[in-house]
Amino acid sequence: MPIPTIKYYLRExxxxxxxxxxxxxxxxxDEHLRRLLLVRALIDVGGVSxxxxxxxVAALGAHAGDPLExxxxxxxxxxPRHRPDRETPDWQAARKRVLALIVERGWLVHPDSxxxxxxxxxxxxxxxxxxEELLANLDSYADSAASIAAVEVGTVLARPDPASQMELVVLGTVFGEALFxxxxxxxxxxxxxxxxxxIEPPQENPRIPQ
Amino acid sequence: MPIPTIKYYLRExxxxxxxxxxxxxxxxxDEHLRRLLLVRALIDVGGVSxxxxxxxVAALGAHAGDPLExxxxxxxxxxPRHRPDRETPDWQAARKRVLALIVERGWLVHPDSxxxxxxxxxxxxxxxxxxEELLANLDSYADSAASIAAVEVGTVLARPDPASQMELVVLGTVFGEALFxxxxxxxxxxxxxxxxxxIEPPQENPRIPQ
DNA sequence: CCGCTTCCGATAGTTAGACTATCCACTCGG
DNA sequence: CCGAGTGGATAGTCTAACTATCGGAAGCGG
Known part of the structure; x- marks a missing residue:
């Protein structure tokens, strides 16, 4: 990694x-090096600007104990940044559908999120x-998102100290997404x-037909 | 959407x-308009360049009947584009781990993919x-990826004509990812x-304790 | 302790990607 | 018939992310 780039990151x-x-x-x-690796991961793996x-990283420094923030x-x-018109009836209907999903699953999410x-x-x-299939499959996506999230949050909480948890929140978000x-x-x-x-997958004993 | 931008897309x-x-x-x-919307979705929602x-879109035009391609x-x-050094023993071990996952699940994937x-x-x-938790959770990620993929492929195949299926391959990839x-x-x-x-989620009847 | 190398911080320049503006010849609608 | 609009071509703009250079002050080997 070229030195001028590191200088640039310092400036920024x-x-x-x-x-x-x-x-x-x-x-x-060491923590400078680690921070640099984290930043590169955010940029290269997460596609973050x-x-x-x-x-x-600013948020990582601030609210040191608030994982949700x-x-x-x-x-x-x-x-990614895309904003369709949020005033249309279609959007309102979509939002209502999402709220319904949250309620029926009992998700603890603030309704203004x-x-x-x-x-x-x-x-x-x-x-x-x-x-239109997106709507039809919404529940399947939610199922998977829920089970992944449960695993991931559990993994974060398994970390011993809060600082390490905070870092895993960031890294887990990026790497989890990439891996999935x-x-x-x-x-x-x-x-x-x-x-x-x-062709079917190779069986335990492919010699025996059917 | 400004006209000069459309002209630019035509040029490109x-x-x-x-x-x-x-x-x-x-x-x-109409298919020009549709193509334009598709391109915008790729760029805005999918973050594609x-x-x-x-x-x-070139691939969509070519191999008209080859969804895998x-x-x-x-x-x-x-x-996103990131390439760590692939010659290290760590990488080799990771790759071996992935191959093991594929084999043990019987996934029909070409080993050179x-x-x-x-x-x-x-x-x-x-x-x-x-x-390190990524490795530990690899199976959970694979479970979710498998169940999402099963739903998505089924959805694509439910489309009546091949052209519409091809389009859903592209759109589904982008929107599925964004939605998940x-x-x-x-x-x-x-x-x-x-x-x-x-606090616990609101119960069916929150009045009755326990 | 002399000189060569390296480093810090600051300023300025470069490159790629994605548009955006202008020009000109033409043509369609009123 | 005439003014707004279009297609194609060329050139310009703007931003993000680097990259290069500069001046001066250490560090370090001999």
């Missing part, structure tokens, strides 16, 4: 300044392109082959 | 040229940042609240 506030030992020397420690990464910052840095609007955005834009996404691709391949009736 | 080959009626007039039909969108193009346009490497990339980079991602965020909120032992 993505990395904390080193401890100055003289007018033109400064010490950088430099400005977004700055917000995330941090989670929001991390996710909104990662989420902006994340609800994000789901409605996706449903609406998809609907306007004729992907890549596995989904593999699973698509498998399911396409299976449902299209290509 | 994201939209097919209209049927020329005169030296300086051309007709555009203009060049990536061109590749996807198209799926690969669509996913690789969406996937580049998507396998993507999973290994994520595991390796995560591991180098100390997110947004729902995961909501589910994180819920699970954090639940596992941290915040």
């Amino acid at each position: 506030g993505l990395l904390p300044p080193g401890a100055a030992t003289a007018a033109n020397q400064a010490d950088y420690g 430099v400005a977004g990464a700055r917000d995330v 941090l989670l929001g910052t991390a996710q909104s840095a990662i989420a 902006p994340e609800i609007d994000l789901v409605a955005d996706t449903l609406t834009t998809g609907g306007s392109l004729g992907v 996404s890549a596995l989904r691709l593999l699973a698509h391949q498998h399911e396409s082959a299976r449902q299209l009736g290509v | 080959g994201l939209l097919p040229p209209g049927a020329a009626t005169a030296a300086n007039q051309a007709d555009y039909g 203009v060049a990536g969108a061109r590749d996807v 198209l799926l690969g193009t669509a996913q690789s346009a969406i996937a 580049p998507e396998i490497d993507l999973v290994a990339d994520t595991l390796t980079t995560g591991g180098s940042l100390g997110v 991602s947004a729902l995961r965020l909501l589910a994180h909120q819920h699970e954090s609240a639940r596992q941290l032992g915040v």
Whole structure:
């Protein structure tokens, strides 16, 4: 990684300044390196912008004990930015559908969460392109999201100290997404082959027919 | 949407040229509009670059009956671009782990699929940042990816004509990802609240205690 | 302690991607 | 017939993310 880039990150506030030992020397420690790796992960793996990464590390420094706040910052840095018209009846209907989902599942989510609007955005834009199937499959997506989230939150809480938990909130958001996404691709391949009736998977003992 | 932008997309080959009626007039039909919406969805919702969108629509035009090929193009346009060193023993071990997962699940995936490497990339980079939990949770991710993929492939195959199926491969890849991602965020909120032992969800009849 | 290298911080320049603006010849609608 | 609008071509703008250079002050080997 080129030095000028690191200097740039320092300027942009993505990395904390080193401890100055003289007018033109400064010490950088292990946590500087670690921070740098975190930033690169956010940018390379999470596709976050430099400005977004700055917000995330700032949030990591601030509300040191509030995982929910941090989670929001991390996710909104990662989420792609698209805003359909939110005044249309279609969008209102989509939002209502999401609220219904939340209620029927008993999800502990504040009804004013902006994340609800994000789901409605996706449903609406998809609907306007004729992907009505999104709505039909909404429950399946919610099932998977719920089971993944349960595992992930459990994993975060299993970390011993709060600082390490905070970091895993950020890293888990990014890497969890990337990992799921890549596995989904593999699973698509498998399911396409299976449902299209290509050759069956190798059996325990392929010699015995049927 | 400004006209100059549409002209730009035409130049870049994201939209097919209209049927020329005169030296300086051309007709555009419904499928042009639809194509434009598809491109915008790829860019806005999927976060795909203009060049990536061109590749996807080109793939949509070519191999008209090969969903697997198209799926690969669509996913690789969406996937963020990060390449850790693939020669390290860590990466080799990660890849072996992924292959084991594929075998033990009987997934019908070609062992040379580049998507396998993507999973290994994520595991390796995560591991180098100390997110060992990714490996531990790999099976949970695979479970969810499998069940989502089964639903999605089924949905695509339910479409009546091949052209419409091809389109849903692309749109489903993009919107499915966005929808799952947004729902995961909501589910994180819920699970954090639940596992941290915040107030319980409202019961059917909250009056009756216990 | 001399000189070469490296480093800090600051300023300025570069590159790629995604638009956006202008021009010109033409043509359609009133 | 005339003014608004269109298609195609060319050139310009704007932002994000780097990258290069500069001046001065350490550090370090001999």
